[in-house]
Amino acid sequence: MTHDFTPWLAWLDEQHQQMLDDTLALAEINSGSLNHTGVNRVGEALVRLCQPLGGDTEILPVAPYQHLNAQGELDQFPLGNAVRIRKRPEAPLQIFLCGHMDTVFAVDHPFQQIQWLDDDTVNGPGVADLKGGLLVMINALMALERSPWADQIGWQILFNPDEEIGSPSSAALIAEAAKEVDLGMIYEPSFPDGNLAGERKGSGNFSVVVRGKAAHAGREHHLGRNAIRAMADFIAALDDLNGQRQGVTINPGFIEGGGAVNIVPDLCISRFNIRLEQVDDEAWCQQHLDRLLADINARDGISIELHGGFGRKPKKLSGANQKLFELARDCGAELGMSISWLPTGGCCDGNNLAAAGIPNIDTLGVRGGKIHSSDEYMHVSSLTERAKLSALILMKLATSSDRSWLGER
Numbered sequence: 001m002t003h004d005f006t007p008w009l010a011w012l013d014e015q016h017q018q019m020l021d022d023t024l025a026l027a028e029i030n031s032g033s034l035n036h037t038g039v040n041r042v043g044e045a046l047v048r049l050c051q052p053l054g055g056d057t058e059i060l061p062v063a064p065y066q067h068l069n070a071q072g073e074l075d076q077f078p079l080g081n082a083v084r085i086r087k088r089p090e091a092p093l094q095i096f097l098c099g100h101m102d103t104v105f106a107v108d109h110p111f112q113q114i115q116w117l118d119d120d121t122v123n124g125p126g127v128a129d130l131k132g133g134l135l136v137m138i139n140a141l142m143a144l145e146r147s148p149w150a151d152q153i154g155w156q157i158l159f160n161p162d163e164e165i166g167s168p169s170s171a172a173l174i175a176e177a178a179k180e181v182d183l184g185m186i187y188e189p190s191f192p193d194g195n196l197a198g199e200r201k202g203s204g205n206f207s208v209v210v211r212g213k214a215a216h217a218g219r220e221h222h223l224g225r226n227a228i229r230a231m232a233d234f235i236a237a238l239d240d241l242n243g244q245r246q247g248v249t250i251n252p253g254f255i256e257g258g259g260a261v262n263i264v265p266d267l268c269i270s271r272f273n274i275r276l277e278q279v280d281d282e283a284w285c286q287q288h289l290d291r292l293l294a295d296i297n298a299r300d301g302i303s304i305e306l307h308g309g310f311g312r313k314p315k316k317l318s319g320a321n322q323k324l325f326e327l328a329r330d331c332g333a334e335l336g337m338s339i340s341w342l343p344t345g346g347c348c349d350g351n352n353l354a355a356a357g358i359p360n361i362d363t364l365g366v367r368g369g370k371i372h373s374s375d376e377y378m379h380v381s382s383l384t385e386r387a388k389l390s391a392l393i394l395m396k397l398a399t400s401s402d403r404s405w406l407g408e409r
Contacts, residue, residue, distance in 0.1 A: 005395050008147045009335075012139060012387045019135045019383045022049060024114055026131040027124045031080070032106035034065065039080025039161045042101040042131075046083060046159050049138055053145060055087035055157070062161065062169035068307055070256055072209040072267055080161035082170050089180070091154030093397060096177045096358070097141070098349050099134045099187040099365070100163030104372050111374035120380050127378040133187030133365025134159070135383060140390035149398035156181065160349070166205060166311045167349055174352045182406050183324060183397075184353045184360030185390060191342070192369040194382070196328065196361055198341035199317055200351055201247070201275040202282070204310035206289075208234065210257075210296065211303045214266040224264025225301035228257050231268040234304065237292050238272065245284055247277030249345075274310070275345055282310050312347045313355035319408030320359035328361055331392040337385070359406065364390050 026045060031038040047057055060083070064076040080101065103126040105111050114124035137157070144150050156177060160170035167174065190196055210231045215224030235252045242250050250272060257268030274285055289306065296304040317325070325341050332339035350362025367382035397403075 003395070003399050005147075005392060008143045008395065009388050009391060011146060012143055012384050012391060015139050015387070016384045019139055019387070020380055023127060023132045023135050023378070023383065024122070024124070026134065027114055027127045030105065030107050030112060031102050031126065032104070032109065033079070033102040033162055033165045034077050035107045036078045036080040036161070038107065039101050043081055043083045043159060043161070046101070046134060046138075049135075050085055050157070053085065053087065053138070053141055055085040055155075058084045060084055060173065062173075065162065065165060065168060068207040068209065068269060070269060072211065072269060074307075079169055082161055082173055083159040084156060084173065086154075086156040088151065088154035091152060093153050093403060094181040095153055095155045095394070095397070096158070096181040096184040096353065096360075097137050097155060097187070098158045098160065098174070098184065098353075099130050099137055100160050100349070101134075102161055102164045103129065104164045117377060121377050122380055123375065123377045125376065128189040128366055128368025128376055129371040130187055130189065130365055132368065132378045132383060133189060136365055136386045136390060137185070137187045139387040140394060143387070143391035144394045144398070147395055147398070149395055152398040153394060163349055166203070167352065168311060171311070171352055174349055175356055178353055178356030178358045181358060182403070183320075184350070184358050184362070185364055185393070186348065186350050186353070186360055186362035187365040188348050188350070188363045189365045189368045189371060189378075190363045190386070192367055194332075194337055194339060194367050196325065196339060196341040197344045197346070197350070197363045198325065199343040200315035200347045201277055201345045202279070202310060202314035202351060203312045203347045204274045204282075204285070204308065206272050206274070206306060206308035208270045208272070209305050209307070210234070210268045212266045213264070213301045215264045217262045217264055221264060225266070225299075226264050227268040227302070228265045230296055230299060230302045230304065231255065231257065231270055234292055234296050235270060235272075237295070241288055245281060248281050248285065249275045277314055279313055312351040315347070315351045315354040318359055320406050321354070323405040323408065324359045324361055327396060328389070328393055331389055331396060335385070335388055335392065337389065
């Protein structure tokens with residue numbers, strides 16, 4: 001049986017200006033990950049925008065974010081609340097929709113303003129990553145709710161406050177949702193040409209503390225134990241692991257230590273990131289990390305300790321995920337879009353959902369680019385374009401009589 005989805009897709013054309021206004025209003029609220037007040041303001045705005053959907057709304061406090069400071073001690077920072085909205089949990093098909101409220105731009109970052117680059121391109125903090133995507137999601141659901149097929153789909157939205165720092169506190173909410181849903185739709189920005197991210201690398205964020213012994217650099221240099229030198233040796237050996245295992249990349253990204261140059265430094269802090277393609281790569285990395293740590297700890301008067309871990313597994317494409325991408329491609333073709341999917345080294349909440357066995361597309365948001373920089377931009381026309389894509393996917397799913405593919409490994 002064929003269905004005419006045109007009236008509900010055409011409704012989205014009428015929403016374009018409101019979608020744009022709402023996106024820019026959200027982008028004007030600073031919601032750097034550690035600005036919990038700003039993140040909560042975004043959450044409050046989203047609750048208001050979602051009221052016409054008629055779901056049951058929960059405001060969910062999450063655990064504070066732990067960060068190793070320059071003294072080698074763990075600080076805690078409060079995070080904004082997560083927002084969860086649910087509707088029709090008894091429906092035959094359950095869908096999880098997710099988008100983050102935080103950005104990488106702290107409250108004191110110089111990039112806070114919106115400016116137009118041309119008639120279809122706006123530059124601003126979070127316009128693409130991910131505030132435009134939030135309006136795409138909400139309006140696609142509104143189109144579904146207006147259709148006669150809405151009762152076939154139950155959905156839950158998660159607006160999470162901490163994706164840009166790896167979703168450490170909202171990961172449990174994603175795992176909880178994975179027990180209740182059949183598939184996921186996540187609203188990270190697409191590639192600038194509209195293509196989707198397919199397979200994704202996994203990621204781990206780590207911090208290292210080296211402690212030595214302070215001493216006068218001239219009179220008693222021999223009594224000191226230089227923490228910076230030990231850290232330099234550790235980082236050099238760590239970086240040498242690059243190229244030893246296919247798909248594994250290690251990036252030492254930060255180092256801090258020392259002070260007055262007439263004192264042997266007794267403390268040094270470093271942070272690094274690891275990306276990997278295969279789940280088994282984690283064990284390989286951990287084995288080598290343990291060896292490097294043991295080598296440094298064996299030195300007289302020196303200690304080293306590791307914090308952090310692998311927060312996101314690699315996202316591999318199951319049979320069900322492949323079918324979901326094919327559905328998106330076919331829907332795109334009906335709307336005049338050419339869509340394919342490409343592997344990427346980046347990761348997001350789609351990794352978390354895939355690790356729990358839930359097929360998902362995680363780049364259903366707006367077309368944009370130069371994210372995580374002050375040149376971030378969004379193509380304004382993509383608000384309606386991408387809302388139509390999601391709405392058509394939802395309505396095709398709602399009217400399909402064959403959902404057996406959801407179980408394909």
